[in-house]
Amino acid sequence: MKKFGGLTAVSDVSMQINSDELIALIGPNGAGKTTLFNMLTGVISPSSGTITFDQEGKKISLNHKKAYQIAELGLARTFQNIRLFKDMTVLDNVLVAMTNQYKEGFLQAVLRFPKFYQTEDVIVKKARNLLAIFDLDKDMHKRACNLPYGLQRRLEIVRGLAMSPKILFLDEPAAGMNPEETAALAKLIRKIQKQFHITVVLIEHDMSLVMNLVERIYVLDQGTLLAEGTPKEIKQNKTVIKAYLGEEG
Numbered sequence: 017m018k019k020f021g022g023l024t025a026v027s028d029v030s031m032q033i034n035s036d037e038l039i040a041l042i043g044p045n046g047a048g049k050t051t052l053f054n055m056l057t058g059v060i061s062p063s064s065g066t067i068t069f070d071q072e073g074k075k076i077s078l079n080h081k082k083a084y085q086i087a088e089l090g091l092a093r094t095f096q097n098i099r100l101f102k103d104m105t106v107l108d109n110v111l112v113a114m115t116n117q118y119k120e121g122f123l124q125a126v127l128r129f130p131k132f133y134q135t136e137d138v139i140v141k142k143a144r145n146l147l148a149i150f151d152l153d154k155d156m157h158k159r160a161c162n163l164p165y166g167l168q169r170r171l172e173i174v175r176g177l178a179m180s181p182k183i184l185f186l187d188e189p190a191a192g193m194n195p196e197e198t199a200a201l202a203k204l205i206r207k208i209q210k211q212f213h214i215t216v217v218l219i220e221h222d223m224s225l226v227m228n229l230v231e232r233i234y235v236l237d238q239g240t241l242l243a244e245g246t247p248k249e250i251k252q253n254k255t256v257i258k259a260y261l262g263e264e265g
């Protein structure tokens with residue numbers, strides 16, 4: 017549960033995220049989707065309830081962990097509003113996201129050990145490979161702010177992936193994209209989920225994207241869980257249709 021003063025933003029939500037899954041979190045504006053993401057990724061703490069991460073059989077409580085500690089456990093995310101380093105190059109944006117995994121590199125870098133150069137090569141190669149998947153390698157020396165909006169959103173996902181996550185949370189990845197860009201993004205999300213064997217959880221208002229892409233859907237409404245099921249089950253769920261999907265469903 018999460019309360020903001022007198023307002024209960026999320027209440028009584030039970031959610032299980034399995035490995036190698038593609039899940040969507042849907043619901044009308046103000047349903048509590050981003051608040052739930054924020055709790056899962058340590059941006060805010062829950063007022064009550066438990067969040068547990070299973071790390072190879074070891075149960076780890078995420079309740080009081082800081083966002084960076086949760087990121088280190090392998091939970092990466094993007095935000096609804098783009099949060100790139102706008103004046104840095106596309107490549108540098110990805111490299112910064114990767115530094116967590118190469119902490120020992122700092123001392124190596126200061127002392128200019130040969131291993132530093134080897135590590136640097138490995139990191140840059142990995143960053144370029146990730147950018148290539150998203151067709152951003154040709155833009156890697158451009159400043160992030162000079163990319164068109166749709167590509168900036170893609171770069172955000174690459175930054176999340178650069179952290180080698182086990183779970184990648186995407187907050188409205190297709191927001192502001194046209195139908196072609198959205199369709200291309202859906203393909204990419206499916207591709208990276210399979211290729212990197214990660215779990216992807218996305219918040220999305222674009223129902224065509226959600227219904228064609230994910231395996232399971234959680235529906236939130238006014239902070240509570242309205243339904244959970246496959247896209248087919250959710251499309252036919254009368255409560256969901258009444259409360260949310262309506263004509264769109």
Ligand SMILES: Nc1ncnc2c1ncn2[C@@H]1O[C@H](COP(=O)(O)OP(=O)(O)OP(=O)(O)O)[C@@H](O)[C@H]1O
Pocket residue numbers: 020023024025043044045046047048049050051052
């Ligand atoms: N930091 C905050 N302080 C006070 N109230 C908040 C805060 N963050 C969210 N809320 C409130 O909590 C409720 C849930 O908001 P939330 O942003 O999680 O919904 P959402 O489902 O992500 O909506 P949207 O689809 O519009 O992004 C809303 O009533 C919102 O106004």
